[in-house]
Amino acid sequence: MRNYICFLTCILILAAACAHKAAPLFKDRMKPKLMQVKALNNRQVQLSFSEELDTISLSVKNITFHSDSDTLEIITLYPSLSAAEIMCLTEPQALITYRVTGSVYDTAQNIGIISSKFDGTVLPDTVTPYLVKYSRGMSTREFILRFSESMDTTELEYSVIPDITMEHAWQDLRTCRIFARDTVDSLEYGVTYYLYIAGKPSDVSGNHLPPFITSITPDTAYEPYILKGEVRVNDTLVSEGVVVLSKKEQQGIAFVRNGSFSFDVRDQEAYTIEALTSGFYGSGIVWFDSVNTILLSPSEKTIDSIIR
8 A cells, every 4th residue: 555655646746747847949940031122212122031030140241132244232231120121231223123142040040041033223212310229318428329220431420518529430330439539538427418419420322310419427326406498589489499508618408399498407506598499599597496488589690609
C-alpha cells in the first residue's frame, strides 16, 4: 500500500509540474516578403514588407534599382511609418520602369529575396519635413533632432537662448546633434536653454522645416513658476507670432498660439517680453502672477534683429 501511495504522489507531482510548464517556443521561419513598391515622388521610393525588418542590417548595398540601360542610385534607406515600411532616397528618377532586386532580413534573421518592379516618376517632393523626435525637458545637456526624412546637411541655422557657443554634427541624413563646443561653454545648472530654428534646414528636395522651438535644462528637478500672457493688435488677439523673454539678458523664446504665450520661469521677478508678428512689434514688463498683455504697433522688426 505504501508503495502504491508513493507512486500516486509521484504521478501527481509530475502532473502539476507539466501543468505549469510554459508552452514550447516556436522559431520564426517565415521569410519577409516584398508586398509593394511605390515611387512617392522623384526622390523617394517606398518598399512595403510582410513583416518588420532588421533595420540595423539594412544597406544600400543589398538592394538595387535598375533598368535595362542604367542603375538608379539609392542614397540611403530608413524605416518610414514602421520597420515594415522602408523609404529609399534615390537620385532623380526617370519615366521608365525599374526592376528591384536584392535581399533583406527580418528580426529573426530570416532572409527574404526581393524581385519586383515599379514605375519611376518625375513628380517633385512637396511634403514638408518635420521632427519625429527631439530633446526637451530636464536632465538633458544637448539637443538631438530626428527628422522625418533625409535632410540637406549642408544647411542648418539656429539660435540658442541664453546665448551660448554651440556646434552641430549630423549623425546621418536624418539625425543632427547640437552641443556645447567645450567645457567652458557647457550648459549650466539652474538655466533653461531654448533652441530656435526658422527657415533652414530643408529636405533634399528643398522643402523647409517650419519654425521650431524646444527647450532643455541639465537640472534633474525644479519647480518653475508659470508666466503667461497675451498679445494683441488693438483689440484683436494675434493668431500667431513669436515672443522673446528677457531679464538683463535674453532668457527664452516661445510661439504665440491663438493670442497666448507662456514660459516656465525660476523666480518671481519682473521680466521683459518682446513680441512680434508679421508687420507688428511690441514690448512690455511682465510678472508670473499678473494678467500680462503685450500691445503691438506697426513695425518692420524681425525675429533675427531681436535675437542676433
